[in-house]
Amino acid sequence: DDRFCVVGGKPFKKTIEEAAAKAAAIIAVGACATYGGIPAATPSKGVGIGKILPGKTIINLPTCPVHHDHLSGTILYFLTTGKAPALDKIGRPVMYFGESIHDNCRRRGQFDAGKFLTDWNDPKQKEWCLIQKGCKGPMTYADCAIRRWNAGINFCIDCGSPCQGCAEPGFYADMTPLYTAESEISKKILAMRESGLIPKKENT
Ligand code: SF4
Ligand code: SF4
Structure with a gap:
């Protein structure tokens, strides 16, 4: 629900859509940004970035909080190869989320x-x-x-x-x-x- 996240009088969802318009890939950082996390369990019905940016390349880095190795490693991977790392079916890098x-x-x-x-x-x-x-x-x-x-x-x-x-x-x-x-x-x-x-x- 847009009303629960408004910054400077503007729904934050709109800010995300504008920022993402020309992005080659988007990294969702942490449990809330990836799949909704705790906000998804509240009346705000928070959702992950992937739900509001269909068609975009989204790299999901869940856990609460995000692991700094996952974040720095993913950014470095993208900077050195120009592409997203291999992802599992819910958008997580297999190199970090491949085993239970x-x-x-x-x-x-x-x-x-x-x-x-x-x-x-x-x-x-x-x-x-x-x-x-x-x-x-x-x-x-x-x-x-x-x-x-x-x-x-x-x-x-x-x-x-x-x-x-x-x-x-x-x-x-x-x-x-x-x-x-x-x-x-x-x-x-x-x-x-x-x-x-x-x-x-x-x-x-
Ligand atoms: S072990 Fe890892 S995935 Fe499980 S709750 Fe702890 S931080 Fe989260
Ligand atoms: S062995 Fe037991 S404590 Fe360890 S992950 Fe499995 S269920 Fe959890």
């Missing part, structure tokens, strides 16, 4: 073994899989588990917090409740595990 969080999570062995953390206060469970605490890692494609954040220091799961899927179009509304396995996505992940549709990973 679950593919590279160091708790993956615990998921495969059925060891699910239910009590953050129990030291025995400290390294167990966070699926029962709402982890969306199996349905979330991003390289956080490898690249990590803050110059490689850590990322959500390694500091004990489930992945909330901020790299996916369903973030935020589809990912709630955040810290239980009651969302439809969490139920789907658990059902897929039960049916053997999430194969065990070797050497974890």
Whole structure:
């Protein structure tokens, strides 16, 4: 809804359309700009840039916030090659969003073994899989588990917090409740595990 984003008396959507008119490519930065993020879950019904600029080359860099490596790497790629990097079907660079969080999570062995953390206060469970605490890692494609954040220091799961899927179009509304396995996505992940549709990973 245009009324929720007005700058200098002008709907910001118009400013974006004018700025984008001659752009060779547009980089959408962060969960809100790419797919709507938290504003999409509010009465403002915010949408991603791709929805208001049909036909334009849009490079989507979700996550909340954007990862600075993703942004600088994408700009450098464009400047050095003159084209957008290879994109997946929702416009994300495959070089950053080609594998799931679950593919590279160091708790993956615990998921495969059925060891699910239910009590953050129990030291025995400290390294167990966070699926029962709402982890969306199996349905979330991003390289956080490898690249990590803050110059490689850590990322959500390694500091004990489930992945909330901020790299996916369903973030935020589809990912709630955040810290239980009651969302439809969490139920789907658990059902897929039960049916053997999430194969065990070797050497974890
Ligand atoms: S469900 Fe989450 S915490 Fe568990 S192994 Fe997968 S990504 Fe890691
Ligand atoms: S681990 Fe998940 S919630 Fe955390 S930044 Fe990456 S995609 Fe977002």
